[in-house]
Amino acid sequence: MNEASNPKIYPPSNDFVAKAHVGAETYETMYKASIEDPESFWGEQAKTRLDWIESFTKVKDADFTLGKVKIKWFEDGVLNVAYNCIDRHLEERGDQTAIIFEPDEPGDGAQHITYRELHEKVCRFANVLLAQGVMRGDRVVIYLPMIPEAAYAMLACARIGAIHSVVFAGFSPDALANRINDCQAKVVITADTAPRGGRRTALKSNTDAALLHCSDKVRCLVVKHTGDQTTWIQDRDVDVKAMMAEVAPDCPIRPMGAEDPLFILYTSGSTGKPKGVVHSSGGYLLYAAMTQELTFDYHDGDVFWCGADVGWVTGHTYIIYGPLANGATTLMFEGVPTYPDASRFWQVIEKHKVNQFYTAPTAIRALMGQGTKFVEGSDLSSLKVLGTVGEPINPEAWNWYNDNVGKGKLPIVDTWWQTETGGHMITPLPGATATKPGSATKPFFGVQPVVLDATSGKEIEETQAEGVLAIKQSWPGQMRTVWGDHERFEKTYFSDYKGYYFAGDGCRRDADGYYWITGRVDDVINVSGHRMGTAEVESALVAHAKVAEAAVVGYPHEVKGQGIYAYVTLMNDVEPSDELRKELEGWVRNEIGPIAKPDLIQWAPGLPKTRSGKIMRRILRKIAENDYGALGDTSTLADPSVVDELIENRMNK
Numbered sequence: 001m002n003e004a005s006n007p008k009i010y011p012p013s014n015d016f017v018a019k020a021h022v023g024a025e026t027y028e029t030m031y032k033a034s035i036e037d038p039e040s041f042w043g044e045q046a047k048t049r050l051d052w053i054e055s056f057t058k059v060k061d062a063d064f065t066l067g068k069v070k071i072k073w074f075e076d077g078v079l080n081v082a083y084n085c086i087d088r089h090l091e092e093r094g095d096q097t098a099i100i101f102e103p104d105e106p107g108d109g110a111q112h113i114t115y116r117e118l119h120e121k122v123c124r125f126a127n128v129l130l131a132q133g134v135m136r137g138d139r140v141v142i143y144l145p146m147i148p149e150a151a152y153a154m155l156a157c158a159r160i161g162a163i164h165s166v167v168f169a170g171f172s173p174d175a176l177a178n179r180i181n182d183c184q185a186k187v188v189i190t191a192d193t194a195p196r197g198g199r200r201t202a203l204k205s206n207t208d209a210a211l212l213h214c215s216d217k218v219r220c221l222v223v224k225h226t227g228d229q230t231t232w233i234q235d236r237d238v239d240v241k242a243m244m245a246e247v248a249p250d251c252p253i254r255p256m257g258a259e260d261p262l263f264i265l266y267t268s269g270s271t272g273k274p275k276g277v278v279h280s281s282g283g284y285l286l287y288a289a290m291t292q293e294l295t296f297d298y299h300d301g302d303v304f305w306c307g308a309d310v311g312w313v314t315g316h317t318y319i320i321y322g323p324l325a326n327g328a329t330t331l332m333f334e335g336v337p338t339y340p341d342a343s344r345f346w347q348v349i350e351k352h353k354v355n356q357f358y359t360a361p362t363a364i365r366a367l368m369g370q371g372t373k374f375v376e377g378s379d380l381s382s383l384k385v386l387g388t389v390g391e392p393i394n395p396e397a398w399n400w401y402n403d404n405v406g407k408g409k410l411p412i413v414d415t416w417w418q419t420e421t422g423g424h425m426i427t428p429l430p431g432a433t434a435t436k437p438g439s440a441t442k443p444f445f446g447v448q449p450v451v452l453d454a455t456s457g458k459e460i461e462e463t464q465a466e467g468v469l470a471i472k473q474s475w476p477g478q479m480r481t482v483w484g485d486h487e488r489f490e491k492t493y494f495s496d497y498k499g500y501y502f503a504g505d506g507c508r509r510d511a512d513g514y515y516w517i518t519g520r521v522d523d524v525i526n527v528s529g530h531r532m533g534t535a536e537v538e539s540a541l542v543a544h545a546k547v548a549e550a551a552v553v554g555y556p557h558e559v560k561g562q563g564i565y566a567y568v569t570l571m572n573d574v575e576p577s578d579e580l581r582k583e584l585e586g587w588v589r590n591e592i593g594p595i596a597k598p599d600l601i602q603w604a605p606g607l608p609k610t611r612s613g614k615i616m617r618r619i620l621r622k623i624a625e626n627d628y629g630a631l632g633d634t635s636t637l638a639d640p641s642v643v644d645e646l647i648e649n650r651m652n653k
């Protein structure tokens, strides 16, 4: 999508290659070995990278056949994820900083939490959970901002074998309630309020509202973070910090099977409600650790900063599990890139001498729009590798990142992956891969991408290919199932193209075998790097009493990548107005969260439908993209005249 006819190629510098974990030749040899003999390759990696309580005898047992999809790695191995992320480092690096916490207000001062301190906090947090009756296999929902307690809570669950499900703190009470109910959580952990960009979100009162729709057995653990006043419900609410001070500072680890779920993370698809993506303990952790080290060329002593939120998979894998499994120093940032001003990211890099920095193209575009003066004032000389994730990066943003942040000297890794994949799938390795701006380049070890013809489903054998992206073989970080609905797992990922894991993305492979992701081919849109099912926004809209019908599509948006364009048909007796537009925006915000608020709402007296009543989204997408010249065949529409009306009144002129 972003390739000029002759893209510029950026090879790694000789200096970089000399110190890198993986160079071009090693990549080729290791990749070959990982595909030809995955059992030996992954068996070896799992033994060297993780500590096992009982070693595994079986490496892999995977089947992508519809009807019997099964994904298992190291299944008879026994380990504990928290032990691997904390305890095993204590002897050598007990006094090393594990987590740097940079708060929303720069003046509040950062915290440096050593591995020894992390151990104590996690043990205490685990004891609080145990005291609430949380047992192995129980679900714990974590609705926290980017504060160290989020890490403590996740690792405490891992320590005692409970399954966490982090819900992004920007989600509404309804979205929170749905997730608590879907996984039947025993406990929800929240904070009083969450400062972000100088404003505060009332997380506790959101949780109170959510819990009105949940079983009254759900306990609410509250981290008093800001000290803001909140309501308090006796016998249900627990003051986490007070209790942590009372319980024992040590807590034994619970030995867990490699295939025991570590966490559930809800993500949007093209249909229905969000799915609970289930990740494993052994395979996931191995994949997180290995990709964090190799994709970012992380070396002992480096300071690693992944700017995502722990509410998303990127935060799970690259703020918490990957770096900590590797004994790294990982930075957790509570704030936003533009507060107090657009120099904040660069100030944080200077202050903590960050070596690897990982963010989303949308953040780069937002900062790019503020001009270069904000980046020029900071000393960025500590940086060694830059990364991006979440959406294809457009050349302008890539060049800006390269020129102003990388000063033209740093490798940029454009990492393609998904909540479902657990870690990087297609990505450059900075010492091995010459990059082309806009391409995620080559597969990671063990990953076998294929390009399928979208219609026939046949693998395109030629190197140069265009179609949909699928994966042929299992890898350890792969999701195992959809929580409580294995059939939905099979149907979503393995039924469109038989025998493959279908990722939902379109892609192109160039003559050098480089992959270029062209975006989703389903009804999922990518708004500021956040994945959203258009069906979710539609069902929120039609839940409003004045709305008869709604269709939602994405359209190109300068900063967000894609914006949300909603076509709304009102009930018969309702008049459209700007007030109503605002009301609907606010409604969707409340139903799902601020990230789902439509950018453009068009009143649509009629929607283009086939004679069987199916909405023709292709047409709506074209109109939203202001590209209605090429609408294609509209003769199958029940009433073709609605199209002219929609074009006439389109919002994106």
Ligand code: WTA
Residues within 6 Å of the ligand: 267, 312, 313, 314, 388, 389, 390, 391, 392, 393, 414, 415, 416, 417, 418, 419, 420, 440, 503, 504, 505, 517, 519, 520, 526, 529, 530, 531
């Ligand atoms: C998109 C985020 C192009 C893609 C880790 C994928 C990307 C979806 C890239 C997953 C990239 C992610 N280039 N597109 N480097 N990275 N995507 O589950 O459409 O929030 O399917 O995981 O983001 O989003 P998710």
